[in-house]
Amino acid sequence: MTEIATPEPIPTPLLDRHEALGAKIVEFAGWLMPISYAGILEEHRAVRSAAGLFDLSHMGELVVEGPEAGVALAAALVTDPPSLAVGRAQYSMICAPDGGILDDLIVYRLAPDRFMVVANASNARTVSDALAERLDGFGAVLDDRSLATGLVAIQGPRSLEILQPLAGVDLASIRYYGIAEGVVAGIPAQVARTGYTGEDGFELFVDVERAGEAWDAVLDAGRPLGLVPVGLGARDTLRLEAGMPLYGNELDRATTPYEAGLDRVVKLAKAGEFTGRAALEKVAADGVRRRLVGLVLRGRGIARHGYPVLDADGVTGVVTSGTMSPTLGLAIAMAYVAPAHAQPGTMLDVEIRGARVAAEVVPLPFYKRPA
Numbered sequence: 001m002t003e004i005a006t007p008e009p010i011p012t013p014l015l016d017r018h019e020a021l022g023a024k025i026v027e028f029a030g031w032l033m034p035i036s037y038a039g040i041l042e043e044h045r046a047v048r049s050a051a052g053l054f055d056l057s058h059m060g061e062l063v064v065e066g067p068e069a070g071v072a073l074a075a076a077l078v079t080d081p082p083s084l085a086v087g088r089a090q091y092s093m094i095c096a097p098d099g100g101i102l103d104d105l106i107v108y109r110l111a112p113d114r115f116m117v118v119a120n121a122s123n124a125r126t127v128s129d130a131l132a133e134r135l136d137g138f139g140a141v142l143d144d145r146s147l148a149t150g151l152v153a154i155q156g157p158r159s160l161e162i163l164q165p166l167a168g169v170d171l172a173s174i175r176y177y178g179i180a181e182g183v184v185a186g187i188p189a190q191v192a193r194t195g196y197t198g199e200d201g202f203e204l205f206v207d208v209e210r211a212g213e214a215w216d217a218v219l220d221a222g223r224p225l226g227l228v229p230v231g232l233g234a235r236d237t238l239r240l241e242a243g244m245p246l247y248g249n250e251l252d253r254a255t256t257p258y259e260a261g262l263d264r265v266v267k268l269a270k271a272g273e274f275t276g277r278a279a280l281e282k283v284a285a286d287g288v289r290r291r292l293v294g295l296v297l298r299g300r301g302i303a304r305h306g307y308p309v310l311d312a313d314g315v316t317g318v319v320t321s322g323t324m325s326p327t328l329g330l331a332i333a334m335a336y337v338a339p340a341h342a343q344p345g346t347m348l349d350v351e352i353r354g355a356r357v358a359a360e361v362v363p364l365p366f367y368k369r370p371a
Contacts, residue, residue: 013150013211014055021229029121031058034231043234044326047197050226051156053219054235056203057211060124060146062117062131069113071272072138076131077107078257078280080270084109089177089194092117093257093265094127099279100253101260103127104245106194108179116145116190116205120247134275150211154218154227155201155238157369162222163202167191171202185217196235198242199369237323240332243294243365249305249320250292250334256280259288259336261364290317291342294364295333295350299357303333303350310349310356316341319350325366332366333359 009027012018012034018025023034034055036043046052064073070082079092089108093101103123108116119127128144135142154163164171169182169191179192190205206214219229236246245251245260257266257280266280297303303322308315322333333350341348344363349356 010058012055012057013208014057014215017212017215018055018229023229023231026232028232029058031121033058034229036231036233037229040231040233040237041326043228043230044237046226046228047156047199047230047234047238048327049157050228051154051158051162051201051222052197052228052230052234053215053222054153054155054230055215056151056153057149057208058121059151060119060121060127060144061149061151061205062119062124062128063110063114063143063145064117064131064135064140065114065143066138066140067113068139069115070109072135072140073107073115073117074270075138075272075274076134077105078266078274078276079107080267081107081109081115083270086111087178087180088175089179089192091177091265093262094130095257095276095280096253097276097279099256099276099283101247101251101255101257102130102253103247104251108190108192110179110181110190123247148208150206150208150214151203152206152211152214152218153195153201153203154222155195155197155199155230156227157199158222158225158227159199159201162225162227163218166217166221174202176200185214187214187217189214196242196244197238198244198365198367199238236321237326240321240323240334241325241327241365241367243334243367245292245334246321256283256288258283259290260292288339290336291339292320292364293335293337293342294362294366295319295322295335295348295359296362296366297331297333297350297357297359298347299359301350301352301355301357302331303335303352303357303359308351309335309337309359310351311338311341316348327367334364337361
């Protein structure tokens with residue numbers, strides 16, 4: 001019997017930097033990535049109070065270009081990319097014909113006929129293949145730039161202060177969910193004001209060969225102001241506090257945007273057909289069988305992915321993500337529950353190691369940065 005060879009994990013282009021900083025390296029979505037440096041708690045708090053530097057080079061960058069690039073993406077995705085002004089971005093999703101989520105994405109409009117779609121690392125190939133198929137017949141071409149692109153992100157309240165002296169573009173003029181072409185530390189970059197932490201910050205898309213220079217320059221500039229390198233562990237606790245879904249936890253092929261509380265993402269009013277429209281119209285009309293909610297545990301314990309959520313009659317749902325919030329000092333979780341139990345203030349239980357622990361349904365997000 002022949003063994004099937006599994007692909008070797010891809011080292012991030014910054015792996016040598018992470019190892020020199022003493023990072024714990026793990027395999028994640030087919031890549032070798034840092035999970036922590038000084039510790040998840042310290043890194044999390046640095047992002048909330050000052051700034052953190054993230055290596056996101058494992059993400060997928062897919063450029064769609066041509067006279068019908070916008071129209072083609074409108075037919076492929078649930079949002080309406082042609083409605084974007086140049087230099088703006090939107091949170092989006094690519095769905096299967098039955099409405100299930102293949103991935104959640106950010107779409108940037110770089111020029112009138114040029115867009116960049118950023119996909120999760122675990123789904124980059126799936127999204128690339130689906131887009132290639134869905135663009136067929138349109139005046140648009142797909143260029144998968146994932147392995148040619150390095151992505152470094154700075155997140156936290158001091159991000160602007162740290163990055164501006166390095167940037168040849170006025171960062172304050174870039175609105176949230178905006179993007180501008182410029183130079184950072186002498187390196188050509190697309191600079192986006194987006195992130196996955198609930199804080200202000202910027203993501204720098206650069207040529208993969210120059211990702212190390214970008215990382216070094218930002219880290220050196222930010223250290224005196226409290227910037228620290230941050231791994232995947234704190235990235236997860238930060239996004240959970242901010243109520244941001246993670247593919248494979250809150251989102252998957254069996255989930256629709258409506259169940260995830262992301263109705264706003266689906267643009268049923270846009271003209272033309274798009275993949276999944278009929279199924280999503282039906283869900284919008286008929287309602288959902290479960291809803292994503294926030295939970296705060298009112299008893300001792302931490303809810304983890306896969307733990308049952310209970311009402312008086314038995315199981316009503318399941319935890320998708322959970323942690324002890326470093327910012328709030330509370331055990332928090334996201335979970336899918338029956339719609340009847342989704343109202344904030346509803347008291348439920350989470351089963352933790354065979355015991356029922358009280359949990360209250362609360363609005364998402366758990367954390368919002370100060371205005």
